[in-house]
Amino acid sequence: MPEVFNWQLGRPMRYPYDESRPKRQFSAVFNINRCLGCQTCTMACKSTWTFSRGQEQMWWNNVETKPYGGYPQNWDVKLLEILGPQAWNGEIYQGQTIFESAPPSEPNGHLPDLSEWRFPNIHEDTSVPWQKGAALPVHDTWFFYLQRICNHCTYPACLAACPRKAIYKRPEDGIVLVDQSRCRGYRYCNKACPYKKTMFRGTSTTTEKCVACYPRVEEGQVTRCIAACIGKIRLQGWVDDEKSPIHYLVRKEKVALPLYPQFGTEPNVYYIPPRWVPREFLTQMFGPGAEAAIAKYSNPSPELLAILQLFGATDRIIHSYDFDGVRVVGFDENRREILRVKINEEVIVRPEGRMNIS
Numbered sequence: 001m002p003e004v005f006n007w008q009l010g011r012p013m014r015y016p017y018d019e020s021r022p023k024r025q026f027s028a029v030f031n032i033n034r035c036l037g038c039q040t041c042t043m044a045c046k047s048t049w050t051f052s053r054g055q056e057q058m059w060w061n062n063v064e065t066k067p068y069g070g071y072p073q074n075w076d077v078k079l080l081e082i083l084g085p086q087a088w089n090g091e092i093y094q095g096q097t098i099f100e101s102a103p104p105s106e107p108n109g110h111l112p113d114l115s116e117w118r119f120p121n122i123h124e125d126t127s128v129p130w131q132k133g134a135a136l137p138v139h140d141t142w143f144f145y146l147q148r149i150c151n152h153c154t155y156p157a158c159l160a161a162c163p164r165k166a167i168y169k170r171p172e173d174g175i176v177l178v179d180q181s182r183c184r185g186y187r188y189c190n191k192a193c194p195y196k197k198t199m200f201r202g203t204s205t206t207t208e209k210c211v212a213c214y215p216r217v218e219e220g221q222v223t224r225c226i227a228a229c230i231g232k233i234r235l236q237g238w239v240d241d242e243k244s245p246i247h248y249l250v251r252k253e254k255v256a257l258p259l260y261p262q263f264g265t266e267p268n269v270y271y272i273p274p275r276w277v278p279r280e281f282l283t284q285m286f287g288p289g290a291e292a293a294i295a296k297y298s299n300p301s302p303e304l305l306a307i308l309q310l311f312g313a314t315d316r317i318i319h320s321y322d323f324d325g326v327r328v329v330g331f332d333e334n335r336r337e338i339l340r341v342k343i344n345e346e347v348i349v350r351p352e353g354r355m356n357i358s
Contacts, residue, residue, distance in 0.1 A: 001014040001015065001016060001099075001104055002014070002015060002016070002017060002018045002019070003015075004018070004019040004155060005019065006097075006154075006155065006264060006266050007266070008258050008261040008266050008267075008287070009092070009093040009097070009261060009262070009264065010090075010091045010092035010093060011092055011093065013097050013099065013100060013264055014097075014099050014100050015099055015155045015160065015264075016099070016104075016160045017159075017160065020169075020171075021154065021174075021240070022169065022170065022171050022172065022173060022174035023171060023172050023173070024172075024173060024174065024238045024240055024241060025152075025154065025173070025174035025238060025239050025240050025268055026152050026173045026174050026175050026212050026217065026236075026238070026268060027152075027236070027237060027238060027239035027246045027250070027268040027269070027270065028149075028223075028226065028234060028235065028236045028237075028246070028268075028269050028270070029234070029235045029246055029249050029250065029256040029269075029270045029271070029272065029311075030147045030233055030234055030269065030270070030271050030272070031233045031234075031235075031271075031272040031308075031311060032144055032145065032146070032147070032233070032271055032272060032273060032274045033233075033272060033274055033275060033297070034231045034232060034233040034311070035063065035144075035145040035147060035231055035233050036145075036230060036231045037063060037065070037124070037125070037145045038230055038231070039063055039121070040228050040229065040230050041061050041063065041147065041224075041225035041226075041228055041229050041234075042059060042061050042062055042063055042120075042225075043228075044061075044224045044225055044227070044228035045059070045060050045061035045149075045210075045224055045225050046059065046060075046061075048213075048224045049210075049211070049224075050208075053203055054201045054202055054203030054204060055201060055208070057117045057118065057120075057199075058199050058201070058208065059071060059120045060149060060150065060197070060199075060209065060210040061147075061148070061149050061210070061225045062120050062121070062148055063121070063145050063146065063147050063148070064120075064121065064122075064145070064146050064148065065121070065123055065124050065125055065126055065143050065144070065145060065146075066143060066144055066145075066146050066285075067128050067143065067281065068122075068123035068126045068128065068143075069121065069122055069123040069124065069126070069146075070122070071117070071119070071120045071121070071122075071148075071196075072112040072116035072117045072196055073112075073116040073119070073122060074116070075112065075116075075195070075196040076194075076260065076285075078110050079098070079108075079109065079110065079194050079263070080260075080284075082101075082108055082109070082110060083095070083096065083097075083098065083101060083108065083262070083263070084096070084101065086262045086284075088287065088288045090288065091288060091289070093261070093262055095262060097262065097263060097264025098157060098192075098194055098263050098264055098265070099155075099157075099160070099264055100264070106160070106161045106188060106191075106192060107157040107160055107161055107192040107194075109157065109161075109191045109192045109193070109194060110191060111187060111190055111191040112190075112196060117199075125143065126143060127141045127142055127143040128141065128142065128143065129141050137275050137276055137298075138276060138277065138278055138279070139276045139277075142276055142277050142278070144274040144276075144277055146259075146271075147233070147234070148195065148197070148259075148269075149197070149210045149212075149223075149225060149269060150176065150195070150197040150198075150209050150210035150212070150269075151195055151197070151258075151259065151265065151267030151268055151269045152169075152174055152175055152176045152210075152212055152267075152268050152269070153176065153265035153266055153267050153268060154174070154265070154266035154267075154268065155264065155265050155266050156169060156176050156193075156265060157189075157192040157193050157194055157263075157265050158176070158189035158192055158193045158198045158207075158209075159176065159189075160192065161188040161189050161191065161192035162183075162186075162188060162189050163186065163188060164182050164183060164184055164186070165182065166178055166179045166180070166182035166183040166184075166207075167179070167189060167198075167207075170214075173212075173214070173217060174268065175211065175212040175214050175217070176209070176212075177209075177211055177214070178198070178206070178207050178208065178209060180204070180206045180207075180208075183206040183207050184205075184206075185200065185204075185205035185206050185207065187200055187207070189207055190207065194260065194263040194265060195259070195260075195263075195267070197209055197210060213225075217317070220316055220317050220332055220333060221315055221316060221317065222234075222236040222314075222315055222316070222317055223236060227315045229312055231312075232311045232312025232313070233311060233312070234311065234312065235249075235307075235310060235311045235312075235318070236317055236318075237317060237318055237319065238319065239251070239268060239270075241319065241320070243319065243320035243321070244318070244319060244320060244321075245307045245310055245318055245321050245330075246270075248303070248304075248307055249270070249272075249304075249307060250270050253296060253301075253303075253304055254289055254292065254293060254296075255272055255293045255296045255297050255304060256270035256271060256272050256293070257270055257271055257272075257273065257286040257287055257289050257290060257293055258270055258271075258286070258287065259271060259285065259286065260285060260286075261286075261287045262287070271286060272293065272297055273285075273286050273290050273293055273294055273297075275294050275297070275298060279291050279294075282294075302323075302325060302343065303323050305343055306321075306323045306327075306328035306341075306343050307321070307323075307328065309328055309341045309343065310328060310330055310339075310341065313330070313339050313341055314330065314338050314339045316330075316332055316338045316339075317332070317333075318330040318331070318332075318338060318339075319331060319332055319333045319335075320335070325343075326342065326343060326344075327340055327341060327342045327343060328340075328341050328343065329341075
């Protein structure tokens with residue numbers, strides 16, 4: 001099996017195919033701290049992509065309540081148990097990935113029972129008491145919303161598992177798609193995807209999944225779930241472009257982290273962890289950088305504060321930005337200005353003669 005480098009693990013790992021990164025990689029950052037749990041993103045995706053017969057149980061975008069929620073149920077807990085011991089030495093992962101812990105033929109995984117797909121928002125707003133004791137800002141009783149779409153991984157497990165080579169990663173933007181003319185519905189991809197974001201459609205007996213709204217991306221627009229977000233928690237861009245705000249959040253400031261990096265797929269959707277959740281739980285979910293990420297988010301640098309203003313500020317993809325200490329300016333692919341946002345709004349005090357005093 002070829003060896004590829006996974007920067008999220010800090011080391012090489014085994015993967016069935018040679019390393020082949022796209023020209024640029026579709027990526028997004030979700031700020032969990034801002035999420036309202038309103039499911040507007042979920043319904044925007046549903047009404048756009050999965051409203052037809054046979055797609056009733058498909059939710060390409062979902063928002064689940066952690067720690068008890070999951071779609072399908074217990075998708076992550078089951079795989080963590082299969083994967084076995086997971087340990088980090090600083091930023092280097094010492095355990096085995098889903099590719100390294102399995103036979104060469106396919107990644108390690110599990111195929112959910114059909115009943116586990118029935119409730120996309122089970123245990124909504126269900127909290128858990130933390131038994132080890134805590135002090136502010138960590139809460140004694142807590143839950144948080146986890147927003148999920150396909151991660152369009154650099155090393156997709158679904159692609160690795162497909163014997164028909166029906167799943168492919170677009171070289172121009174890294175979006176992972178399914179060629180349904182080749183798919184025969186074997187469901188190896190459903191079993192292999194650690195995030196359970198490839199889904200079987202019974203009416204066509206083929207796999208379907210989040211397509212990253214690629215027709216919109218080709219026009220320079222953000223995805224439907226990102227455009228519809230009321231809480232302004234989502235930002236889309238290119239993680240491997242040093243001029244992109246996504247690159248700053250993920251690779252430079254390291255305030256946005258991958259979901260379960262120990263799985264080994266190098267996912268390209270990143271999260272700013274919630275501040276009120278016990279750090280042990282967050283470290284398991286987002287890796288060893290969780291504590292530092294929360295510290296930076298809680299006391300942001302001027303540039304980080306500026307980029308946080310870009311979330312939900314436009315429906316265009318921000319390719320690059322400028323920051324002069326006062327305002328942040330976002331640009332499109334051709335360096336045309338998309339938006340301009342002040343970091344601190346001016347406080348205007350009415351003159352004494354114009355006061356609204358009865």
